[in-house]
Structures are given as C-alpha cells and as structure tokens.
Amino acid sequence: MVYQATASAPVNIACIKYWGKRDTKLILPTNSSLSVTLSQDHLRSTTTSRADPSFSKDRLWLNGKEEEIVAPGRLATCIAELKKMRKELVEDKDASAPKLSTFPVHIASYNNFPTAAGLASSASGFAALVSSLAALYALPCSPSTLSLIARQGSGSACRSLFGGYVAWEQGVLDDGSDSLAVEVAPRSHWPEMHALICVVSDDKKGTSSTSGMQRTVQTSELLQHRIKHVVPKRMKEIEAAIKAKDFDAFAKVTMADSNQFHAVALDTEPPIFYMNDVSRSIIALIVEYNRVAIEKTGKRKAAYTYDAGPNAVIYTLQENVKEIVELIVKYFPQKDGFKDPFQLFAGEGGVGEGRVVEGFNEAVAKKFEVGAVKGLIHTNVGDGPRVLDAEEALLGPDGLPKSLA
C-alpha cells in the first residue's frame, strides 16, 4: 500500500495588502487582507506527499532541489501540525486507520512559473503542501481550518486555500485560531475578472517581505493609522464591491491600497522601495487609461496592484484585456511573443506593435527599451486547491522526485 497524495494550489494577488505581523512565530497579521485567486491553468504549485514507515526522516524537494526541514522552522511547523491533526482527528477516532502520523514523509513540490519571474511562490507553495498532506491524511477539515496551518508557513498562503475572492481575517486571539481565510465570493460569482501580470526587470535586490514588514512595524509612524483606521473601512468597501460586481469601486480601493502599502514601506527607516521607474510608468498608463474610461463612461476599467517587487498585476474585466495588452505592448515592446492563452489575437496573427485607445494622452509615459517588461502573463480568477490523480504525482516509485530520476 502506497500512502500518497498530490495536490495543486493557486497563486493569489492581494487587493488589500498584508504588511506587518503582530506575532512573527504564529504569523498573525496586523491587519486583515483580501485577494483574488488566480487560475491554476496558468500559475500553480503542485505537491506530492507520501508517508512511508521505511523513510528515514521527513524530506522535501522544491523544483527538484532538496531543502532542509529545520525545526522549529515554518516548514517543520506545518508538517508537525498536520501530523498532529491526522492523529487527533483520524487515528484517535478510528483505530483501524493506518498510523500515518508516525511515518516520515517525502514531499516534492514544483512551481510551473520561473522564480526569475519574481512572483511570490510561497503562497501557492505552502497551500499546495498543506493540501497534499491534508489529502494524504484524509483530514476532515474545511479550507478555513487548513488555512490556519498554511498561514504558519507563509502568511498569504492561507488565502490560496480558496478560489475566487478571499479574505484573511486578522483575528484577535493570541493563539491565532481565528486568523484564517474565508471565501468572500466564489470564482463563479464574478468569473469575468481577469489579470495581466507585467513581469518587470529589476537590477536591484529587493528587501525580503519578511524582514521589510517588521521594519515597517517598528519604524513607520503611518502604519498604525493604516491598520486601525484605513484597512477596516477598505475591507468593507471591497467586499461590497465584489458582492455587487462593481468593478469601478473594486479598482478604486485596490489601487489606493497598493499605493498605501508602498507608502508605508517608504515611511520605513531606512525606506523600502519595491517599485521602480518601469512600475511607475505602468501606473501612469493605467491612470490615463482610466481617465479616458471615466470621461466616456464614468467608470474605471483597470486596477494596478504591486506586491513586494516591481511587477505589476493589472486587474480588469475580460472585455478590456485586449486593449490593455495593446497598451502595455506599445510602451513596453516585447522580445518574446505574447502567449495568448485566451486567444485574444488569434484572428490577427499576434499582438503586433500595440496601440492606445482613442483620447489617450500618449505623453504620460515614454516608450521603453525591449526587456523593461520581460513578459506578460494573462490569467483570470480561478478555483481553489485541487487534488490530482496519481498520474500527476511528482514522486516516483522509489519515493524520490521524478525529476531527479
């Protein structure tokens, strides 16, 4: 008997940003946050976990490379918590259940997007890890309960336990048991939400989000105001916008919160910068694109958001993606052709040189050299973690990653 399960989990990109911990061990945040889960058809982490009494110890391979599992590190904590749940929720209640909690595990994880893309893989990675172990252990747990474990691996990972539109409620308890992810709306509620990720070239080493956010907590005078007075209001506003499928309101709050996250990073000593001149220019393009849209219809059509790096994620409704790809390509010529997963340009033989919409003031940004935006990834709102068939397993019969075989 082989005890093994494989799961995949999605990336999520926050609209209301998580920045600051009130407990660094349990990873309890200083404010609630909210994200959109992106489709696993395009970006995902996949993880296979196997429990076997013949294994000598817990081992993990990330993209084929073994990573040490150091207690009491984040990885060790997640695995230990899930083993404990296996024992308490399954084995202690059913004497016939195999004692998987006592077996060492081998875990192989793989991200289908390059690390160089600068997309945070820790959220999808920990969500896939937790999902595969939960499947292996047959845990009778809701995604919210699993999110409590994923959160201890990487805070934002808890939001990748759901598809659609997801809130991470900060919670108030010291033990973190109420700091978990909940579904605000499923993907099916508002499936028209698309995202265009602009992968921005950067020659600077950024500040890691783990160390950066704690420097902000310690030194920013503005962060406390954000936490207490701004985020609670914005959480309500964006939840209402999602429920009403009001893209204009969604976009307004999303952009304001991206700006404010980077503002408190800048208010840190020494200041933290994640956006560069390319990021700034993409903002200028989206601001102008929205200005034209507001003039015509009274409503915004796109929302930029930036995490702890220079990459832009542009949220927009499906009907506008083509215009926005053309806009970005005009200012940021692409070396490689645009991968067109939704076949926007199928009838036109590709995206071409790009163009701006009527009434757009082209002087708001300059045209950059090829490579300033290294790539464009078009995706959309997606579902939550998936348990995959055995044929998708990343571990071979010998319990070692297939890619190493």
Added chain:
Amino acid sequence: MVYQATASAPVNIACIKYWGKRDTKLILPTNSSLSVTLSQDHLRSTTTSRADPSFSKDRLWLNGKEEEIVAPGRLATCIAELKKMRKELVEDKDASAPKLSTFPVHIASYNNFPTAAGLASSASGFAALVSSLAALYALPCSPSTLSLIARQGSGSACRSLFGGYVAWEQGVLDDGSDSLAVEVAPRSHWPEMHALICVVSDDKKGTSSTSGMQRTVQTSELLQHRIKHVVPKRMKEIEAAIKAKDFDAFAKVTMADSNQFHAVALDTEPPIFYMNDVSRSIIALIVEYNRVAIEKTGKRKAAYTYDAGPNAVIYTLQENVKEIVELIVKYFPQKDGFKDPFQLFAGEGGVGEGRVVEGFNEAVAKKFEVGAVKGLIHTNVGDGPRVLDAEEALLGPDGLPKSLA
C-alpha cells in the same frame, strides 16, 4: 529722485516638509515646517524694484522675460499688500514721506541658477521680491512680518526671509496673521552645516507642488495622521537637534520626514511620484554610508532630503563633504568637472573617479551612465536676504531690465 532698491534672497531646503494647505488663497499650511537656508554665495534670486509716477502700470520681468501681473494672483497680492503697508506704516505716519504707494512699480528679478536645474525658484524669488519692495518702501518691519507677505506669494518663500535655521509656524488664525517664519538658530550657531545638491536628470513631467499637495489633502488617508501626530513631534525633535548641534538626530528626523512626505504623495489618488530610480539609488548610498558611520562611531554623517522633484539635497557637516562628493561621483560619473567652491580637491587636481569609504558595501547600487546626475552643487548654510548696492540693480535708467537693453 529715483526710488529704487535691490535685494537678494536665498534658497531654503526643508527638513520638515510643507505639504498641504488649509487655506489656498492665503496659503496657510496644514502643518509647520522647518528648513535650512542655503548660502546666497552660490544660489540666489536678486530683485530690483522701482517706483515711479511716470510708469503706466506695475510690471515684472523674470530672468529678462516679462510676466503678466494678474489680480488677484499671488504676485499682485504681494505687491498690493506691500503698497498698503507703505501707506499705513510710513506715509500715514509721516506726511513728508513720498507717496510711493501710489506709484506703479517696475520689478526685475533674476535667479542665478538655471530653471533646468529643477531647483524651486519660487521661494527665493518671492523672498527677494518682498525684500526689495520692503527696502524701497522703507518698511519698519521684522523679517517675520515680511514673511507673512512672502508666504502669500509662495508658501515656502516665507522661510527664505531668514538665514540659518528657520521654522514656519503654521498658525491657527483664519486670517493667517500667525502663520509666519521665525528663526530657530542663526547661521553662526551651526555654520558647519553644508549641503550637496545632486541635480538629477528626469524625463517625466512632475506634478506641480501646488496641485499635488491639494490632491494629497483631498485623497490621502495618511496625511491627517502625519499632520496631527507626526509633524508636531518632529518639529520639537529637530529644533532640539539644531540647538544642540546634534547632527545624528538632525539627520534621522530629516530623512524620516523626506520619506514621509513622499509616502503621503504616493498615498494620493492618483499617486504622485517625485523620486525616480536615480533618487532611490542616492538614498541607498547615503543609507549605506551612514551604516558604516554608525558602525564606527554610533552616529549618522549625512542626511538626504527630496522636495517635489528627483533632486537630492544631502546635508552633512563640512568635514564629510569631500567623502560624499567622492561617493556620489563614483556611482554617478560627471560630464562636467565638479565646481569646487570650497576647494576640497584643490591639492588633487579635481575630484577624480570617486571612491567609497572603507567598509562600504559597493553592491548597494549600480554605477549609472554619465548624466544620470547632471550636476553637483556644493553650498552651505547661509544668511538671510541682503539689500544690495545700487550698482547691483537689474533695472536700467529707463526703468527696464538691463538684460534687455
């Protein structure tokens, strides 16, 4: 009899930033601010004012080009206020005083620094205008009283009425009569304060500070916290630092407030960016330079500050300027030689290729192309407005600017 006076006034660079008006007509700020006045030996505005009953109307030339004086604009307001003071404080009290308040004036003003340098000339310009008219009208007024007028031309101009270290107290009265500049310490108290201005090339049109600050007032959630809770504390801290000549404390507050000003600009809708990648790299260099200094002596040796543009102003004590010039030149090679007004490199035939101090981590920034920093201006703390001799006048015998003759 020719009624004419010429005055010059200095540039000032704020350490605690002015950003936001509570009254846009009277130019009353939402918070107090504090600046260092820079030497007129290097940067200055010079203005000649002449009153003559034969003139047909008030006229003004800026750098030789006539500018229209439109009532109730800022220029017209300043001139009208000064004429009113002439009448009330001089002519109404002394019947023999010539009725200059009834004569039209011709005003010629000249900045000795190029507009392209991106240095705000409105502060020194309005301070020189007010100083020359005050001299022409023989107004028995303190610099603080004149600062009330200059403030209505351009807010930060009020701080250029004093040399040394100058606070602009925001005031509480609706008529603005308590919103004025006061001397915190004269230049002679701490003459070792030097400044290095890095003129940064930028291909973007910035947002004007007048419109930008009001957008921040209207849309930034963080500005109110800054105004109410942060600035009052920092004003006390920096005044104490100046009085104690504590450069480390001065630098800490100055950098934090520059960061916070740019943070609230970024928290604006749409966001306002004044710093670019070059600005960010200069910050990284100063942060690293200070890290080395703190490791050696426990104290910071330099403070960056940025106004509404990409230029850096680096405050440091005289003894450190040479090191900092060498640091900047190493990362930002200069096309034109460094003008060396204090003869730092007199014995070495110029600044050379630059270098970093021992222990400096050179990887904190990349070396830029020639021209990224277009120029370096070395100056120091200076005195307040000066009334100049007749031979310095900018108006010719015909009452028109000499440069046009």
